[in-house]
Amino acid sequence: MSRILHRLGYRTAAHPWRTISAWLVVVVAAFALAGSFGGTTHDDYNVPEARAQAGVEQLRAHVPDGGGATAQVVVHDRHGDPLSAADLDGLIQRLGALDHVSSVSQPRLSADSDTALVTIGYDAPVTDPDLVGAHGYDPLEGAIEPLRDAGLQAELGGELPGGAESTMKGTGELAGVIAALALLIIAFGSVVAAGLPLAVALTGLAVGSAGITLLAATMDVSTAAPTVATMVGLGVGIDYALLLVTRHVEFLGQGLDKREAAGRAMATAGRSVVFASLTVLISLMGLRLGGLPVYSTFGYATAIAVVSVLAAALTLVPALCGLAGRRLMPRRARRGLPARSRKAPLTARWAAQVVKRPVAAALAALVFLLFLAAPVLGMRTWPQDGSSNSKDTSVRQAYDLIDAEYGAGANGPFTIVVDTTQADPQAIATQIADRPGIAEVTTPFTTPDGAIAVFDAEPAYGPADERTSDLVTALREELPAGVEVTGNTPMFADLSGMLSERLWVVVGFVVAVSVLLLAMMFRSVVVPLKAAVMNLLSIAASYGVLTAVFQWGWGGSLLGIDHAVAVSSWIPILTFAILFGLSMDYEVFLLSRIREDWLRTGDATGSVERGLAATGRVISSAAAIMVVVFLGFSTEADTVVKQLGFGMAVAIVLDATVVRMVLVPATMTMLGKWNWWLPAWLDRLLPTIDAEKFDHDEADLWAELGETEKVGA
Incomplete structure (x- = not known):
């Protein structure tokens, strides 16, 4: 892979306009195909496994x-x-x-x-x-x-x-993109270098959007799937391009030619990007186990976006780097002036402190994450209904009026369907009317064919009230065969229960496959298991914050929530699959540099400190950019999108700071050489994948490859 990626980076940097022209053709062709053969997004709300169906x-x-x-x-x-x-x-x-x-x-x-x-x-x-x-x-x-x-x-x-009324407005995403550009300018100190990752991500995302339109012509793609795909694609696209550009600038600073710098950046950071994207794709495929067709479309659509931005990062980044030359470097570096401060970078000083006191750092980080995760023990999920809408919407005002004038249950009546050959509709109506928790029952209506009778039963509680779900379950247990309890509220109760059970199936699959991939990449048992546990900790902490803000109402007004609402049933599975993959991105970036240093020096403690010092800034910058992108989505009116954007932003903040900057280096320092322990029998069984390896033999190889490229050019 090193040879292939080096050659790709070198050639695209040497002939940038060929790559740029090819991408222009790809974009035009993709949109032409989407316009001619693409379909439209379409929701499928049928849930065959739900009792209410x-x-x-x-x-x-x-x-x-x-x-x-x-x-x-x-x-x-x-x-x-x-x-x-x-x-x-x-x-x-x-x-x-x-x-x-x-x-x-x-x-x-x-x-x-x-x-x-x-x-x-x-x-x-x-x-x-x-x-x-x-x-x-x-x-x-x-x-x-x-x-x-x-x-x-x-x-x-x-x-x-x-x-x-849940239609996306797009203003939040635009604000997120502008904020991301500002952060990139701060990180690079160069407008050219800052605009490059954003341009690459948007180009890849454009092709991905056309791909999703073509996918919609072959299957039902949820109307919310493009939103999720945009959210993830934009975030990872900027991350991948940022990592490649950072490594390219690093090699330029060492005095390498722009073509050789592009080749080496691709052979090192490019490998990390490839395998980091694999972890994201694995997590997305876990959505198929969510039990609902809509989750599969989320996974497929987002995978198309990720693959598109990955292709853009691996080809457009070196091409644009070759075109920009040394303009990617900060102005002082281009002029050969010394840095303004002779102090060690902040990330290096931070790494030294963490490595110096690993036990205290690890305990503090662990206690903090467990504290944030504590509210998840009381988290209740429920699909979105009128009560969770903004108070400015007509749907919410209608909900409040019905609640005030007719009672909370009038917003979510049960529809009772009675098979007339198995039960007496009037007797069933009387039985339900006499039951505690039922406020009113309508007169049964028999269908023209006489096969079934239908009537409504109005509960005494609102749809999102926990007692309503219990009431649905109790009615089904008490009523005889031939009677079905259906309607929106019973369907929501079924969905909530199904998704809670399916969450653990998705977690098991995603964690198992990701651990296996990391074991192949880093030749270790400890590193992937530790990474999985820490990712689960950061995701649990984000669930806890989500519960406190939305379900408990702590600070919800800052997000436009005027009262406490349950966490959407769609959120846990969707955010887990996405966040686990994104967290593994940062894990791959950090561990790649640590392992690179470990293989070169054999210094277990020093490699952790130097690896963190080398990647801390780029991981922090990448995370900050992804956070502002996700927060942009949290400004949307739709509560599900709001919860998704906010929850993912919180998780990325925790992962890039508490986990990646404290917990990972602290535990790796304590474990020392045991980080890289792998039983001999397992070493023989696992295929070998190097995520990002740099040593003197490879440096000689790259020099040889570079000379070959020059002759070829």
């Missing part, structure tokens, strides 16, 4: 236009006056005339008649292209606009409006 399938089979999307309209007179029957009749007529609307309920008036609740049923699922986003939302807005013009409050709630 059985009831949904019965409704689709026996109820005309049943099992489709639903929406709610809440009309309220702010002065407390009774609503006009004429206004409500007009609303019913306008709603009934909308495309795909199959049913409109009669207005349900509140006790004082100042509020009306209307439920709308559609003949198509919420994922239907005719209903997604503005296609379904705008007609509803038009139907309620006359009520608003008359001075009434009219809000949209429920399934369809909830999806439409």
Whole structure:
């Protein structure tokens, strides 16, 4: 691999315009293919393994236009006056005339008649292209606009409006990119060097976006998948380019020609980038074990983005480095002036202190991470509903009105489906109505074919209340065969339970395969096992912070959360798979330099200090950039995206500081030569992969390769 990467780096640096031109062709071709053959993202909310899905399938089979999307309209007179029957009749007529609307309920008036609740049923699922986003939302807005013009409050709630109001705005990501550029300028001291990683990452991401569009033509790709792919692709793309540019500048500072510097940077840092990306891809493939089709699309889409930015980093970085020449170096270095300060770099001084007192440093870091992780013991997950939306959204205002006027359970009624050949619908309705925890039961409606009867049971608690999930479980245990409890809230309860169980399957797969890969790379048993444990610690700590901020409400107002909300059920599996791969990125970068020094010197303690001193700044810079990118996503209105961005930002901060700068070097110092212990039998079984190795024999090899390249050129 060293020969291949050296040759790639040398040649692309020697002939940069060939590579740049090739990438222009690739970008144009990718967008042309995406425009001609690409598909559109489409959500699939069917969950075959969920108990509530059985009831949904019965409704689709026996109820005309049943099992489709639903929406709610809440009309309220702010002065407390009774609503006009004429206004409500007009609303019913306008709603009934909308495309795909199959049913409109009669207005349900509140006790004082100042509020009306209307439920709308559609003949198509919420994922239907005719209903997604503005296609379904705008007609509803038009139907309620006359009520608003008359001075009434009219809000949209429920399934369809909830999806439409979660659309990404993109302003946060733009702010993150600008902040990343500023950090790059500070890190390099050169505008050219700062812009290069960002340009490479955006180019790779553009091709990746086209690839995701082509993927959408072959399978259902979740509408949220491109967001996750952009978040991860942008972060790792900048990281990979940053590592390569840093090593290139380092070799330039040693007096090497720009072509040779590019070749050597690729042969060292390039190998780390390749294998770091492998750890990310392995983690992403673990998403397939999440049990839901949507997770698979997250994994595939993000993998396309990672591969695209990796290809850009390995080819565009050396090409642009060759084009920029010594302009990548800080101005003082280009002029041959001495550094402003003769003090050792901060990372070197920090490394010396950690190595000097490893036990104290390790204990302090461990206690701190365990303290942050403690809230995870009380973490409760629940899919997003109207209660978790921003209070400025119509969905949240509709939710609050329903809660205040009809009770919390009116926001999440259960749909009871009774097989008339196995149970008496009226007896089932009476049994459920008499049960504690049920506030109201509607009259059973028998389908035209007489096969099933359907009615709603309204719980006394809100959808996100923990007692609601317990109530769903209890009803299913008490009711006889032939009765199904379904609807959005029971489906959410099923999802929450399924994903909690699947988390451990994903964790086991990702950890096992990552440990095996690290063992092959670093020829050690201790290093990969220790890396896995520390990554799990930092991820658990991020879960703990997420729980404290969102579920406990500590500081949530800073993120636009006005009340405590449960952690989204989608978050634990998704963030684990992504974060474990990203954490392994930094582990590979750090351990590569430590092992490089260890192989050259045989000094176990000194190699840790020198490896940390050499990589501390680049890891910190890369982490800071990724953090601002993720925080940009945390400014979005959608609570799931907000939690995802914030949780990942916290995890990266902890991983790059507490873990990578304290816990890893401290424990490696204490273990000494035992870090690199590998049983002989296992050494023979494991394939050999060198992540980043530099010694005098390789230096001679590179010199020989360089001369060969010069002759070839």
